[in-house]
Amino acid sequence: MTESLLKEYLDEAQLEQWHQLVDPAAHIVLTGHAGPDGDALGAALAMYHYLKMLGKDVRVVMPNLYPDFLAWLPEANRIILAHARPDEAQALMQEADLVFCLDYNAPNRLEEAAPLLLQSPARRIMIDHHLKPERFCQLAISDARASSTCEIVFSLLWQLGAFSQLGREAATCLYCGMMTDTGAFTYNSSNPALYFMIAQLLLKGVDKDRIYRRVYHNYSEKRMRLMGYLLYEKMEYLGHRRAAIITLTRDEMTRFAFRKGDAEGFVNLPLEIKGTRLSVSLREDTEKALIRVSLRSTDTFPCNRMAEKYFNGGGHLNASGGSLQMSMEEAVKLTRRAIDDFAEMLLGHPVAPVQHNE
Ligand SMILES: [Mn+2]
CATH class of the missing domain: 3.90.1640.10 (inorganic pyrophosphatase (n-terminal core))
Structure with missing residues (x-):
């Protein structure tokens, strides 16, 4: 059976x-x-x-x-x-x-x-x-x-x-x-x-x-401190959108002796905040001139649709990825726009249009 x-x-x-x-x-x-x-x-x-x-x-x-x-x-x-x-x-x-x-x-x-x-x-x-x-x-x-x-x-x-x-x-x-x-x-x-x-x-x-x-349980001390730094200094928590953005640049990776795999799991951390439905991680590639984007969501929020529309990517409903060829500053702005665009789905109710003064 x-x-x-x-x-x-x-x-x-x-x-x-x-x-x-x-x-x-x-x-x-x-x-x-x-x-x-x-x-x-x-x-x-x-x-x-x-x-x-x-x-x-x-x-x-x-x-x-x-x-x-x-x-x-x-x-x-x-x-x-x-x-x-x-x-x-x-x-x-x-x-x-x-x-x-x-x-x-x-x-x-x-x-x-x-x-x-x-x-x-x-x-x-x-x-x-x-x-x-x-x-x-x-x-x-x-x-x-x-x-x-x-x-x-x-x-x-x-x-x-x-x-x-x-x-x-x-x-x-x-x-x-x-x-x-x-x-x-x-x-x-x-x-x-x-x-x-x-x-x-x-x-x-x-x-x-x-x-x-x-x-x-295989992290280096540096990776643990990088995680603390990201959460304390770098996470942009958009409570009114039930979303968060974390960013990681090459300079920061060097500072924390970044090794391959060290960023694993970071994108999931903001979802531990009560009510968060979407987490987006923007990380500069260690070799190529591009930004790697990872998205994670809870329940029915479609990360893959956001990844397709904004981040040249795709994937699963709750876990998707993509990449951007632009500066980190521009990537953050784009991500905020994407989050605003999907606000209705994130919040589960209609949202007034957003003013952008960029
Ligand atoms: Mn797989």
Whole structure:
């Protein structure tokens, strides 16, 4: 009875297609999006363990570095970073029979590594949970209602009858992805199937409390102080709009010895203020001349619509992103305008038009 909680992602024809793609493939490369997170890494490493079990030659190629708090994931040390080892990554992509595209829905999500995928002769399978997937794979398993790609991978492995043979390592990777994409099961996490999956992962010996500590209690002292500084000095709280803006410049990152991943979770903090429905984070990219925008909301406020309209982006209802090419000052002004524009939805009642004297 419990098994019916899980979706069967592959119908009969797709199941056959899966086998046509996977069975004859000797060399398989697993890829995830640039700026790989716990879900991209978890899905890739779980698939790595599964495909190894099938006797495949499997490699994981990520466009660039993952945050330090994920380095403990089983076999993460085997990941090849295209950014650091471009020749090796390219050779692997050229030799591959099959490439898995995990936790992304368009080649440009690989950023500089996109040509490696597009120029590879390998066939492709996408497993992803982002909205509006592009058609660039022979087989696309896409479900925007899944809270993580790891959740989809779980259901697939279950459907394939492979789950029972998986060990604790693969289970740990899947759990990590489910946990990180739901803020440790605090949003996007009301699907009962998720808890059936977690129960199964715990039966494999996953130590969930340890995984939580390794991911969320892994900050440097500087990161903690940066968080204090942002909340005390930088957060613009727009109580009359039930919204908040936080900004982070390169100078501030240097001052607090910023390391990749340090900004993780900052955008969620203003939502802890009673009544806040929207939080927008504006952060200067460490390499490119652009501002990375992250949006988080509670209940029905559509971040993705705001991200599409104002921030050249998109995403999920409660978690979206985008980017801006302008100064931080201009970006803040634009964000205030966006918030005013969506005031009615934020407040849940009509609002008089706003005067702008900029
Ligand atoms: Mn994801």
